[in-house]
Amino acid sequence: MNFTTSEENYIKGIFHLQQENGLVNTNALAAEMQTRPASVTDMLKKLKEKKLLQYEKYKGFKLNEAGKKAALDVVRKHRLWEFFLVEKLKFDWDKVHPIAEELEHINSVELIQRLDNFLGNPSFDPHGDPIPDKNGKIPVIKQQSLSEIPFKKNVTVSSVSNQTAQMLDMLKHYKIAIGTQLTVLKKFEFDGSLEIKVSKQNACIISEQVAKNVFVHDIQ
Amino acid sequence: MNFTTSEENYIKGIFHLQQENGLVNTNALAAEMQTRPASVTDMLKKLKEKKLLQYEKYKGFKLNEAGKKAALDVVRKHRLWEFFLVEKLKFDWDKVHPIAEELEHINSVELIQRLDNFLGNPSFDPHGDPIPDKNGKIPVIKQQSLSEIPFKKNVTVSSVSNQTAQMLDMLKHYKIAIGTQLTVLKKFEFDGSLEIKVSKQNACIISEQVAKNVFVHDIQ
């Protein structure tokens, strides 16, 4: 099956929301897609017509298996392109999302297969998010929020759950990226901020909000 | 200025036709774009409105300076992506056009600048066509049709003027590509076909039609 750019964007949006909540509702998707609820309803009819969606009027909706496969396909393309932009074209990680948002809609199975090989079949994108393989299979890793890590334990940054350009820009200033080694030294009870050591550099302090959105795994 | 995908395709189509004939007419552009004359007229109004076109009803049309700059920009993107697909992703040269036809519409100045650098600022695409620089400047080379080359002279293939997939597939079978060294050995008066030597391989025979569409320059 082949989808329009708009359909692909909606499919991806629904997939993202249903990961957390199961059923998705119209207003939430409208917010996610930066559009109006009425536009969402229009698209839901099309996606149901194309048998990608379980949907009953007023009752919420979610992707069926065909829909999930379609979503994973778009996610795969998006993350491979992001990897390309950062690893090959040397973009900063906070600049690649809007470009990948367009590149993900180029439809050529051979293009993506060749791109995947050219990049060395990467498992994670520049933000630490897993890249589905061509069958939609996603690699999983055990990870924890930095805010739950005990003091003095060495950990490696594995992903970032808030991926706004603002957040990524902030982490860039802290020199925190995927793969960076960290140690939590101290927690300040006043506002929950953490003193951490980044790689072999001086210690610095990050807010509780930042800590909650940085995910890490054990050093290997 | 920013253009829609459809506008960019039309601009490129007009540019291509006006290279040869100066003024372009509606039916020719409709044929080039595989669309209907009425659709062309509609688009001409939009492009004139955007001040890219010299156009008077019933009198033909051509791009003005702004239009030419816009066209060169799309051509630049198209050819850089083709170069990427062949040199980095190892596509055959007869498979890249339709994919580049989509990639050329991704609008990000930084993306194209970085891609250009990543590719080593190439001057020619996989079919030997010149790649405009970011100011729209095009490198020129002296070249002649293979059908006009004297016998025994060593020449190098520089471009191909018929770029249908069928033609490119045929040249692939002859192992003729951009940069290939050739020598014309003999012309058969019966049908104008040429006996040629390709690189250091055995001699073979190509039709007059093929010879006319292969362009070469002196060996350097």
Next chain:
DNA sequence: AATAAAATTTAGACAAAACTAAAATTAAAA
């Protein structure tokens, strides 16, 4: 110069994707 043919434009329609405003349905509060 009149007529026929070809090229081009206009008029009107359609599909996709968005919107606003109003109606319908469901959920929450009094």
Next chain:
DNA sequence: TTTTAATTTTAGTTTTGTCTAAATTTTATT
């Protein structure tokens, strides 16, 4: 359990890009 509020859908428009059929203009031919 009414009443109110929030959510969702419908109805009707708009924009972009396409189309067909008909009208207009230009070009070619008698």
